[in-house]
Amino acid sequence: MLEVLQQHLAQNLPFLKDKKLLLATSGGIDSMVLVHLFQQLGYDISIAHCNFGLRGVESDGDEQFIRNYASQNNIPSFVTHFDTNTFANDAKVSIQIAARQLRYIWFEELLQEHGLDYLLTAHHLDDSIETFLINFTRGTGLEGLTGIPQQNGNIVRPLLPFGRTQIEGYATQHNIQWREDSSNASDKYLRNKLRHHVVPILKSLNGGFEASFTNTLNHLQQAKSMADDAAALVFKQVIRDYGSYKHIDITQLKRLPNYKAYLYYWLSPMGFTAWDDIYNLADAQPGKYVLSGDYRLLKDRDFLVLEMVSGYDSGIYEIEENVQKTTIPIGLKLENVHYFEQNHTKNIIFVNKELIKFPLFVRKWKEGDYFYPFGMKGLKKKVSKYFKDEKFSLSDKENTWLLCSGEDIIWVVGHRADNRFRVTENTTQILKIAFLQE
Amino acid sequence: MLEVLQQHLAQNLPFLKDKKLLLATSGGIDSMVLVHLFQQLGYDISIAHCNFGLRGVESDGDEQFIRNYASQNNIPSFVTHFDTNTFANDAKVSIQIAARQLRYIWFEELLQEHGLDYLLTAHHLDDSIETFLINFTRGTGLEGLTGIPQQNGNIVRPLLPFGRTQIEGYATQHNIQWREDSSNASDKYLRNKLRHHVVPILKSLNGGFEASFTNTLNHLQQAKSMADDAAALVFKQVIRDYGSYKHIDITQLKRLPNYKAYLYYWLSPMGFTAWDDIYNLADAQPGKYVLSGDYRLLKDRDFLVLEMVSGYDSGIYEIEENVQKTTIPIGLKLENVHYFEQNHTKNIIFVNKELIKFPLFVRKWKEGDYFYPFGMKGLKKKVSKYFKDEKFSLSDKENTWLLCSGEDIIWVVGHRADNRFRVTENTTQILKIAFLQE
Numbered sequence: 001m002l003e004v005l006q007q008h009l010a011q012n013l014p015f016l017k018d019k020k021l022l023l024a025t026s027g028g029i030d031s032m033v034l035v036h037l038f039q040q041l042g043y044d045i046s047i048a049h050c051n052f053g054l055r056g057v058e059s060d061g062d063e064q065f066i067r068n069y070a071s072q073n074n075i076p077s078f079v080t081h082f083d084t085n086t087f088a089n090d091a092k093v094s095i096q097i098a099a100r101q102l103r104y105i106w107f108e109e110l111l112q113e114h115g116l117d118y119l120l121t122a123h124h125l126d127d128s129i130e131t132f133l134i135n136f137t138r139g140t141g142l143e144g145l146t147g148i149p150q151q152n153g154n155i156v157r158p159l160l161p162f163g164r165t166q167i168e169g170y171a172t173q174h175n176i177q178w179r180e181d182s183s184n185a186s187d188k189y190l191r192n193k194l195r196h197h198v199v200p201i202l203k204s205l206n207g208g209f210e211a212s213f214t215n216t217l218n219h220l221q222q223a224k225s226m227a228d229d230a231a232a233l234v235f236k237q238v239i240r241d242y243g244s245y246k247h248i249d250i251t252q253l254k255r256l257p258n259y260k261a262y263l264y265y266w267l268s269p270m271g272f273t274a275w276d277d278i279y280n281l282a283d284a285q286p287g288k289y290v291l292s293g294d295y296r297l298l299k300d301r302d303f304l305v306l307e308m309v310s311g312y313d314s315g316i317y318e319i320e321e322n323v324q325k326t327t328i329p330i331g332l333k334l335e336n337v338h339y340f341e342q343n344h345t346k347n348i349i350f351v352n353k354e355l356i357k358f359p360l361f362v363r364k365w366k367e368g369d370y371f372y373p374f375g376m377k378g379l380k381k382k383v384s385k386y387f388k389d390e391k392f393s394l395s396d397k398e399n400t401w402l403l404c405s406g407e408d409i410i411w412v413v414g415h416r417a418d419n420r421f422r423v424t425e426n427t428t429q430i431l432k433i434a435f436l437q438e
Numbered sequence: 439m440l441e442v443l444q445q446h447l448a449q450n451l452p453f454l455k456d457k458k459l460l461l462a463t464s465g466g467i468d469s470m471v472l473v474h475l476f477q478q479l480g481y482d483i484s485i486a487h488c489n490f491g492l493r494g495v496e497s498d499g500d501e502q503f504i505r506n507y508a509s510q511n512n513i514p515s516f517v518t519h520f521d522t523n524t525f526a527n528d529a530k531v532s533i534q535i536a537a538r539q540l541r542y543i544w545f546e547e548l549l550q551e552h553g554l555d556y557l558l559t560a561h562h563l564d565d566s567i568e569t570f571l572i573n574f575t576r577g578t579g580l581e582g583l584t585g586i587p588q589q590n591g592n593i594v595r596p597l598l599p600f601g602r603t604q605i606e607g608y609a610t611q612h613n614i615q616w617r618e619d620s621s622n623a624s625d626k627y628l629r630n631k632l633r634h635h636v637v638p639i640l641k642s643l644n645g646g647f648e649a650s651f652t653n654t655l656n657h658l659q660q661a662k663s664m665a666d667d668a669a670a671l672v673f674k675q676v677i678r679d680y681g682s683y684k685h686i687d688i689t690q691l692k693r694l695p696n697y698k699a700y701l702y703y704w705l706s707p708m709g710f711t712a713w714d715d716i717y718n719l720a721d722a723q724p725g726k727y728v729l730s731g732d733y734r735l736l737k738d739r740d741f742l743v744l745e746m747v748s749g750y751d752s753g754i755y756e757i758e759e760n761v762q763k764t765t766i767p768i769g770l771k772l773e774n775v776h777y778f779e780q781n782h783t784k785n786i787i788f789v790n791k792e793l794i795k796f797p798l799f800v801r802k803w804k805e806g807d808y809f810y811p812f813g814m815k816g817l818k819k820k821v822s823k824y825f826k827d828e829k830f831s832l833s834d835k836e837n838t839w840l841l842c843s844g845e846d847i848i849w850v851v852g853h854r855a856d857n858r859f860r861v862t863e864n865t866t867q868i869l870k871i872a873f874l875q876e
Contacts, residue, residue, distance in 0.1 A: 114524060137643050139650025141657035142580065197639050205575050212577025219579035222699030226665035229696070233671060258667070262659030303843060 001162065002040055002169045004321075008039075008161055016043070022078075022110055023047045024103070027062040027179040030122035030336060032069075033167050034159060036176050038120070039073065046076040048110055048119075050103045052084040055182065062179045069177075070259065078110055091436075104155075104331075108348055111154060112341045113209050115366065123148050123157040126164040126199065129213055133194045140149035142224050147217040153346060163210040209330050231265050238262070241388075242367075245307035250282050252408055253304075256272065269393055270295045295397070318359035329362060330401055331411065331436030340423040349374075349411055351421040353429035356405040361415075365402055371409035372419040383412065390415070403433070439600065440478055447479075448598055454481070454594065457555035460516075460548055461485045462541070464501040465617040467558035469509075471605050472597060474614050477511065484514040486548055486557075490522040492533065493594070493620065501619045506614075516548055527652045529874075530766060542593075543771075543872055544709040546786055549592060550779045557810045563588050564602040564637065567651055571632045579706065580662050585655040591784060601648040669703050676700070679826075680805075683745035688720050691742075699851065705744075707831055708733045732836070746836050755796035767800060768839055769874030778861040778868050784852055787812075789859040791867035794843040800851075803840055809847035810857040821850065828853070841871070 009016060023038060025031040025047040038045050051059050063394040070077035088098035101396055107119045128147035150160055159167070171178065187193050195337035203209045234256065240247045253259045260279050271292035272278060278290050281299050288296040291309065298305040317329050326332045340350035369383040387397050403411040411417050414435045423430050447454060461476060463469040463485040476483050487504040489497050501517055508515035521635040526536035540718065545557045566585035573582035588598055597605070625631050641647045672694065678685045691697045698717050709730040710716060716728050719737050729747065736743040755767055764770045778788035807821040825835050841849040849855050852873045861868050 136654065137640055137647065137650070139644075139646075139653045144660035145583070145658075193639075193643060198636060201631075201635050202575055205628060206577075208577075212575070215577045216574065216579070219702065220583075221663065222696065222702055223580040223665045225696040225699050226668040226703065227661045229694075229837070230664040230668035230671070233668070256667075258660065258663040261663050264657065264660055265664065394580065 001166055002037060003159070005037055005158065006041060009158060012150070013156060015159060016118060016158070016298065019044070020115065021045045022107065022114075022116045022119045023191050024107060024119060024121045025049050025066055028122075028181055028184075029171050029176075029178040030124060030167060032176050032178040033171050034122040035069075035075070036174060037159075037170075039075070041095075045120075046078065046110075046114070046116060047079075047167065048078045048107060050079045050099075050106065050173065051079065052099050053081060053103075054084055054099070058182060062181075065177075065179050078114075081108055082106075101331075102435055105347065105436060107155075108345055110433070112345065112348060113339070117154065117331065118157045119160070121155065121157050122159055123160050124159040124164065124167060124208055125214065128217065129159060129199055129202075129210075130191050130194050132213075133198060134190055134215075137190065137194070141264075142220065142227065146221045146224050157305050158338070161214065165210075211229060227265070228248040231262060234262055235266075239266075245305060247300075248304040248306065250302055250304060254282055267295075267297065268293075268395075269396075270306075271302075272297070317362040319362065321358040326362075332362075332403070332413075333434040333436060335432045335434075337430050337432045340432070346414055347424070348421045349417040349433050351410055351417070351431050351433065352423050352427045353431040354427070355421050356431070360410070361404040361406075363404065364398065365400065369402070369409065371416075373414065374385045374417040374422060377418065378419055383409070386416070439486050440475060440603055441597070443475055443596065444479060449594060451594060451596060454596070457482070457830070458553065459483045459798040460545065460552075460554045462545060462557060462559045463487050463504055464619070466560075466619055467508070467609050467614075467616040467624075468562060468605055470614050470616040471609050472560040473507075473513070474559065474612060475597075475625045479512070483850070484516065484527050484554060484645075486516045486545060487518075488537075488544065489517065489519045490537050490540075491519060492522055492537070497622060500619075501766070503617050509590050516552075518544055518796075520544075527825075529769065539874055543874060545593075546783055549781065550786060551777070555592065557593045559593065559595050560597055562602060562605060563648055563652065564633070566598060566655065567637055567640075567648075568629050570651075571636060572628055575606050578791075579657065579702075580665065584662055588723070599652065603648075626633045644803060655815065669700060672700055673704075677704075685738075685742055686742040688740055688745065690740060692720055704831075705730075705733075705735065707834075708744075710735070710838075744789065753801065755800040757800065759796040764800075765788050770800075770841070771872040771874060773870045775870045775871075778865075778870070785873045787849055787855040788861045789848060789855070789869050789871065790861050790865045791869040792865070793859050794869070796850060798848070799844075800839050801842065801844040802836065803838065807840070807847065809850065809854075812855040812857045812860060814857065816857055821847070824854070825851065830866070 021043055022109075023031065023035050023040065023045055025035055027049065035045070035047060047066065049063060050393055051063045067079060068123065082099070082102045084095060084098050084102065087102060088095050091098060091101070093101070097373075110116065111119060131148055132145055148157060148160060150157055170176070183189075184192065186194060206212060238249050238252045238256075240249070253262070256262060260275075263278055264275065267278065271294060272290065273292070274290055278297060281288060281290055281297060281304060284299045286299050286301050289296050291297075294308055296307055296309050297305070315329060317326075319326055319332070319334070324334055326334075336353070337350070341348075365383045365387075367384070370380055371383060371386070372378055373381055373386060383402075387400075392400070400415065401413045402409050403413055405421070408420065409418050409422050411433065422434055459476065459481055461473050461483055462468065463473055465487065473483070473485060485508055487501060489501045491497055504515065505517060506540070507513075520537070520540045522533060522536050522540065525540060526533050529536060529539070531539070535694065548554065549557060566814075569586055571581055586595060586598060588595055608614070616673060621627075622630065625634060627754060644650060666777065676687050676690045676694075678687070691700070694700060698713075701716055708727065711730070712728050716735060719726060719728055719735060719742060722737045724737050724739050727734050729735075732746055734743075734745055734747050736745070755764075755768060757764055757770070757772070762772055764772075774791070775788070779786075795857065803821045803825075808818055809821060809824070810816055811819055821840075825838075830838070838853065839851045840847050841851055843859070844860065847856050848859050849871065
């Protein structure tokens with residue numbers, strides 16, 4: 001497995017070489033094999049462990065196990081505790097989502113504070129198989145069948161080509177110790193049910209199932225990229241984008257024999273579900289419309305007009321000076337700190353607190369908005385142009401929030417900070433702002 | 439179920455109304471429900487039953503059951519016997535493929551001889567679920583996950599929206615009799631294993647699984663149509679088609695970030711499998727090449743040259759006058775008959791035997807080939823133009839055979855006959871030729 005991983009890293013993840021890697025480590029077999037492999041390969045690694053406090057002494061045992069392993073192996077380690085139940089209650093999300101949110105924000109903080117380059121997780125082929133089957137069981141589109149991505153920004157999953165059997169084989173061969181998570185044995189979660197009852201049958205029906213599945217994923221990812229190409233080309237012919245609303249040209253649209261496919265592609269991320277009504281709208285009386293939770297698709301004479309439902313996005317939310325955390329309309333964590341990172345990540349920025357005026361405002365973009373994208377040498381850019389260049393989908397644009405000081409944009413939240421509020425060596429008051437994404 | 443079917447027929451299959459329908463009827467629950475439904479709806483139906491002689495007295499019992507049902511219900515019926523084992527041996531195909539080949543040719547003959555319009559089969563949603571899972575288990579591309587098509591020429595599957603449970607419910611409610619096929623209970627076939635062991639779990643995990651699966655299929659079919667659009671657009675930019683060989687422009691190709699997706703889309707139907715070698719070929723030394731069974735992809739200076747491997751397709755096969763059946767290079771059945779159909783189907787044509795010269799020749803197309811497509815009022819057309827207009831893929835072209843009398847094309851086999859050899863009211867010697875497709 002070590003040689004195959006080495007080859008995989010050289011071919012597909014060469015940028016990890018000579019980088020500082022943070023390994024997310026629960027103490028389970030997958031992450032302990034990940035750590036062992038990267039020790040053998042001689043990469044510069046640290047490990048990070050979260051104690052979510054969800055399984056009492058078992059959780060504390062996991063933590064102790066990681067602390068011991070790190071000290072015995074001379075690996076720098078980071079450990080933190082979360083009150084996951086309280087956070088889930090406050091944020092009104094499930095325990096699983098709360099745990100994910102908490103750990104990824106913390107991982108990102110660690111990367112920044114300690115100058116580490118990439119977070120590695122131990123997701124493997126069987127996780128992708130299970131994700132495929134979860135989405136398939138619930139109903140999905142092509143994107144739900146393309147597996148777990150190998151890379152998402154600075155999060156990399158180097159074990160995706162390897163199945164659970166290989167990982168177990170490696171663990172046995174190298175006498176690797178790990179902690180069994182008692183919740184893995186339960187059938188409480190859909191994932192576990194599929195893992196225990198469906199995947200074994202599929203593997204028994206085709207001895208080469210794992211390799212076949214890898215090929216299937218590749219082919220589906222390729223087909224997805226082709227559908228994306230078609231959507232981008234057709235978008236230009238069919239849609240005029242006026243920022244807060246769009247015109248879909250009905251004549252152009254209906255030239256496409258499969259125009260329903262394109263409507264589905266564009267409109268499904270906005271929460272539309274009444275597909276028959278939408279497909280019929282092109283031939284309906286002017287004035288007819290279809291609503292999703294947040295959007296309206298209106299039949300005009302020659303166009304379908306797509307816009308957000310009035311009142312939804314027009315809110316302007318204030319953040320007072322000493323607020324440390326917001327949950328409405330989005331989760332932000334604000335913290336006075338005495339360090340900063342020159343390079344912002346997508347979800348954490350550092351700003352010069354002396355330059356901003358409280359209360360801050362959180363709002364959606366409007367026609368005419370501009371900012372000075374961080375890292376673009378002070379160039380001014382329209383927000384609409386920024387969205388276009390970054391290939392935002394229709395719904396991406398409408399779902400993106402701006403953090404503002406007066407009329408000035410501080411942050412296109414979750415995407416790009418403004419250069420005007422950047423921290424320099426001479427800044428004395430630094431505000432760190434983190435976006436707690438769902 | 440009857441009302442839903444009625445609605446489905448009106449919305450999606452309106453062309454069946456007032457047509458003469460032939461119902462493929464094994465005697466099993468699915469086909470007996472199909473027959474009962476179309477009786478209730480008052481369509482003009484006949485039923486066709488094949489006795490494949492594979493289950494001895496059980497097969498004969500099925501046949502007797504159908505004969506009784508038809509006579510008791512005053513439904514015109516057709517019954518035939520096949521020596522499936524002998525045919526499978528002769529044609530060197532599996533029993534299942536032999537049975538499919540035999541029955542579909544016979545169904546097509548029935549449609550023609552009796553002036554019937556459509557063949558209906560009883561395939562339903564669970565067949566699509568099983569087909570999805572079979573392909574998924576073995577490894578597949580997007581096209582393998584898009585289910586059983588609703589229509590294929592004159593074959594229509596009106597029960598695809600309905601699950602097995604609904605069909606069983608309808609059978610119970612209406613006290614419908616059917617014959618149980620003992621081989622359905624066995625786990626000998628992959629399909630049965632998935633039906634008995636995987637599908638029930640998926641249904642238990644999501645009570646609405648059937649509806650979710652229907653949505654998934656729709657979304658995947660839509661994504662497939664978008665990938666097809668992208669491939670057609672990019673084809674024009676990247677490939678020059680010289681008939682027997684093609685130039686893929688490497689510079690144009692490599693402008694596409696996902697050019698591998700397009701290479702896979704075009705080349706996989708030709709049997710290529712060495713994808714890494716193919717993907718690397720664009721950067722390789724001129725003269726390097728990759729082979730599939732039948733094709734070669736050669737690196738030229740600025741192009742990848744795709745052509746059939748010399749010797750594969752250049753064969754010219756003779757058919758002597760009194761031959762009744764050929765198997766090499768393709769299966770053809772030749773028969774002197776005393777009737778004919780004006781409208782050819784894809785797989786059966788009627789020609790004026792007095793106008794053709796024996797031996798006939800079977801060969802692949804070559805640059806400069808032309809014919810007079812049947813139904814085009816005597817217009818002459820280049821075969822290359824015909825392929826283009828009919829949207830033949832690269833491999834479709836190379837896999838298509840021509841049946842010729844001297845240099846004159848009688849039939850683009852499986853696609854279009856030539857007008858010059860058509861049968862008229864005055865023709866005295868009629869030759870019926872059927873293509874026994876794999």
